Amino acid sequence: MSIYIVADMEGISGVSGETVVRVGHSEWAERGRHYMASDVNAAIEGALAAGAKRIWVRDGHAGGDNLVRERVHPAAHLISGAGAVSSHLPGLDDGFDAVFLIGFHARMGTHKAQMDHTITTAAIDEVRLNGTAVGEIGIYAAYAGTFGVPVALVTGDAAATKESEVLLGDVGTVAVQEAYGRFSSRLLSFEDAHARIREGAAVATRSRRLPWRLEIPITVAVDFLRSADADMAECVPLSRRSGPRTVEYSADAPDVAFRALQALVHLGGIAAHRWATTIYGSGSKIV
Ligand SMILES: [Zn+2]
Structure with missing residues (x-):
């Protein structure tokens, strides 16, 4: 069995509040990066116990350089750093059996979701794939589905695991915290959370889930926060400005549709960054 793990940070055990996920902050350096490695290692241990032979881990938060490298389980390969997009699962192909998020x-x-956002709160209100509203879980699941690879396990806060179950149905989930507000959660102990992740990963490794396959043509739609963001995004050739803040793109080839999604998001993000730095001054950052 070959498992491709993507690790984000907002729904990691012990993470609550913004400073612990903010790259460069002392809370991120001394706590968040270690918490992330511990959850990832629990998933790796569960997968190995269930017979996984190849495990890749994609550091999927911010610039992709969060996991404390010397702490990542030696059985896994780590994909770190930014810029290798391929819808942020670089190297994924049909040789993998499952993706773990x-x-x-x-x-x-x-509502009641730890740091809810879709890619960036600076620019994006909603993303839809063939009319279905999705967050990052859905985007990863749909992209993996183009290779016939299912998302077999999602861990995170209870809002994220519920979102996965509603969207994918056939998926294993482990909720390690429950949010009361965007920056406040009831946290499981690390011991409890890691035991649940280990067990969830073992079950998911043995499972045969169904991939989420989008109908062709694939239409991606992005509702931006501001018309100025959409003004930039519509520079993507063959995109459609379907609303004041909405840009869409349709393609028969899944690879083209997902590259277009990234292009829309990044161009809109550039406009948003300009706006933010104009209003709040350079060095401002919206996560
Ligand atoms: Zn993140």
């Missing part, structure tokens, strides 16, 4: 959060606009 570890430490995930709910999509933008979810």
Whole structure:
């Protein structure tokens, strides 16, 4: 069995509040990065116990350089750093049996969800794939599905695991915390959370889940926060401005559709960054 793990940070055990996920902050350096490695290692241990032979881990938060490398389980290969997009599962192909999403959060606009957002709160209100509203869980699941690879396990806060179950149905989940507000959660102990992740990963490794396959053509739609963000995004050739803040793109080839999604998001993000730095001054950052 070959397992591809993507690790995000907002829904990791012990993570609550923004400073612990903010790259460069002392809370991130001394706590968040270690918490993330511990959850990832629990998933790796569970997968190995259930017979996984190949495990890759994609550091999927911010610039992709969060996991404390010397702490990552030696059986796994770590994919770190930014820029290798391929819809942020670089190297994924049909040789993998399952994707695990570890430490995930709910999509933008979810109530009682730890740091709910979709890619960036600076620019994006909603993303839809063939009309279905998705967050990052859905985007990863749909992209993996184009290779016939299912998301077999999602861990994170209870809002993220619920979102996964509603969207994918056939998926294993482990909730390690329950949010009361965007920056406040009831946290499981690390011992309890890691035991549940280990067990969830073992069950998921032995499971045969169904991939989420989108109908062709694939239409991606992005509702931005501001018309200025959409003004930039519509520079993508063959995109459609379907609303004041909405840009869409349709393609028969899944690879083209997902590259277009990334292009829309990044161009809209550039406009949002300009706006933010104009209003709040350079060095401002919205997560
Ligand atoms: Zn993140």
